[in-house]
Amino acid sequence: MTTNVIACIDGSSHASAVCDCASWASLRLTSPLTFLHVQDKSQAAPDRDLSGSIGLGSQEHLLAALADLDAQRSKLAIEQGRLMLEAAQARALKSGVVATSLQRHGEFVETLVELEASTRLLILGRHGEDSASAYAHLGSHVEQAIRALHCPVLVTQGQFKAPKKIMLAFDGSATTRKSVTMLAESPLLAGLELHLVLIGADTAEHQEQLKWAGVLLNDAGIHTQSHIIPGEVEQALAAYQQQHDIDMIVMGAYGHSRIRQLLVGSTTNSMIRAARVPLLILR
Incomplete structure (x- = not known):
């Protein structure tokens, strides 16, 4: 089976470093590069029935409005992910790498495990998009991925430069x-x-x-x-x-x-x- 460099892209400050690191690794390994964006279920708004707290007897209308809001959020998240993947591919192309993209919805680590058989090297940012600082505390997904996977994992951050x-x-x-x-x-x-x-x-x-x-x-x-x-x-x-x-x-x-x-x-x-x-x- 063809083995790929898989690079996880999100809206964090490390996304550019992940792109550049992935392009470097793809060229060094002569392996195809795939950018992955996972819309993690854990990032979704919690399912709550707020209608009873209003007390105005408009439960059906409120539930319909909430459902419509959730659908809009989901569509927006998918579109944001698609745009991030396109930007990552464009950045890789400047380094001479023609990359593919993959968008998934589900649990982040479970998705990585599903793709592991075709993964030669996994590249992650040090933390996710919820962290404000480039050197914020280690993202829980990074630790979970390293525990769960058996392929090499390259964790990057800040700005990437080809190592010497x-x-x-x-x-x-x-x-x-x-x-x-x-x-x-x-x-x-x-x-x-x-x-x-x-x-x-x-x-x-x-x-x-x-x-x-x-x-x-x-x-x-x-x-x-x-x-x-x-x-x-x-x-x-x-x-x-x-x-x-x-x-x-x-x-x-x-x-x-x-x-x-x-x-x-x-x-x-x-x-x-x-x-x-x-x-x-x-x-």
Whole structure:
């Protein structure tokens, strides 16, 4: 089955970044790009019978007016979604990408799960259109999508620029070794500068693990340098990203227990919330 880059478009401040990031990824992966807009049921006005609160005996008229208002809102939301998708396609075309569009009505995460079989990479904005700030709290849909899906998820925000320096948070575990293998087998980061960063003690075992990863990535055409840094994981990774002008962070979304899996992984979750650059989550 053909696998696509799926980019979720809404009215948030991150929509332009999602468009640009999706175009970049589509070209790097040579995969078709589809923009998706989901009119989520949870965003609809709650179904309430307000007629009894009026007390004027005009219940039928009021219910008819409310139904008509809901229909108008629904049509307007569909038209807004269509216009956003058209704008996204036009923006992608300027980058040389001919994208398709898809409009759905239903639960956002359920829709993503339905499309997962044909999704090579999912691209999301850090939060939805209900958030006012470009760096507002993490949208609940982002966390839910990462928990529910098994495909790679790229979370972007602000303005997107094609990355030159990438950081992979590596700890030598089976899950991060799998992340290394996934990157080596993908053209997404080929030719870029990748920093393998292990937070922990400078031991022979850690050096050997980094050597294995570095050889695999370099052989795949990803220019790699390795570093072992002491400190707390979240703080040390964030500091390294800022000090070395890292443009994108790559992390695994695995936990070591069923409870941690439900939480995505405590370090991954913290980095999603704190990162000021795109974050690629590998499953």
